[in-house]
Amino acid sequence: AKWARPGMNNPADPSSPTGDAEHPTVDSDVLAAAAARDTRTTAQRNHDAFSAMFRAVLESGILGRHRGLPATTIITMTLEQLEGAIGGVATTASGGLLPIGDALALAEQAHPVLVLFDHDGRPLHLGRRRRLASADQRLALIAADGGCTRPGCAVPASMCAVHHVTDWQKGGTTDIDGLTLACDACHARVDDSAAGWATRTAEGRYPGRTEWIPPPHVDPDRRPRINHRHHPGELIDHARRGMRAPREGGDAVP
Ligand SMILES: [Zn+2]
Numbered sequence: 001a002k003w004a005r006p007g008m009n010n011p012a013d014p015s016s017p018t019g020d021a022e023h024p025t026v027d028s029d030v031l032a033a034a035a036a037r038d039t040r041t042t043a044q045r046n047h048d049a050f051s052a053m054f055r056a057v058l059e060s061g062i063l064g065r066h067r068g069l070p071a072t073t074i075i076t077m078t079l080e081q082l083e084g085a086i087g088g089v090a091t092t093a094s095g096g097l098l099p100i101g102d103a104l105a106l107a108e109q110a111h112p113v114l115v116l117f118d119h120d121g122r123p124l125h126l127g128r129r130r131r132l133a134s135a136d137q138r139l140a141l142i143a144a145d146g147g148c149t150r151p152g153c154a155v156p157a158s159m160c161a162v163h164h165v166t167d168w169q170k171g172g173t174t175d176i177d178g179l180t181l182a183c184d185a186c187h188a189r190v191d192d193s194a195a196g197w198a199t200r201t202a203e204g205r206y207p208g209r210t211e212w213i214p215p216p217h218v219d220p221d222r223r224p225r226i227n228h229r230h231h232p233g234e235l236i237d238h239a240r241r242g243m244r245a246p247r248e249g250g251d252a253v254p
Helices: 028-037 042-060 079-084 100-107 135-145 232-244
Strands: 089-092 097-099 113-117 123-128 160-164 179-183 198-201 210-213
Touching (some): 079 100, 089 100, 097 100, 113 135
Antiparallel strands (some): 160 179, 198 210
């Protein structure tokens, strides 16, 4: 009720005080003037108070870190989406969808990170306003992989760890080219046993992506596969190609 008092925490009024209405730093004259301008319903004021409280928790830092990054909302959108401003959805690292307009509203208080890709979707450059040290590679992988890279796995990036495509003990590097996102359950399937999966960096149509090679009991031919679950554009492209050239459509999306 204190945070939702008329005049408090009103996002439509830049002069509206933020936080607790009874805090000593809140000027009573400023609050009275803001209350006189406040046309929000009680429900809207409660909503805005809740939103302000969540923001205060996020900014306080008490949420700590999660898998090497500060616990916060990570939203991915392309430059086309950014320039379009309205229409379409951005994706979050936990697999959620967010209207671009809402994502831009959040971006006012965000740390924007620019990841540049080559035509095959491989990260070329990471630009950021504030240096995040070792977290940089994780951000680039969230943008490049979107989630677990094992074929068919829908686990989002927030629940994945960074893994070496080639085992570090076998000479795998920690360069971005040698890293990929995988959930714990899928990563546990990678081993040298007869029932284990193998991973390697793809060439061909999706260069730079992580290919998963199934064990013989899953596929006797051990054909490498790529996960398209977090890249819906690839599935749409493939469906379009299939419609235009049904005879060439024989190479099913692996
Ligand atoms: Zn997985």
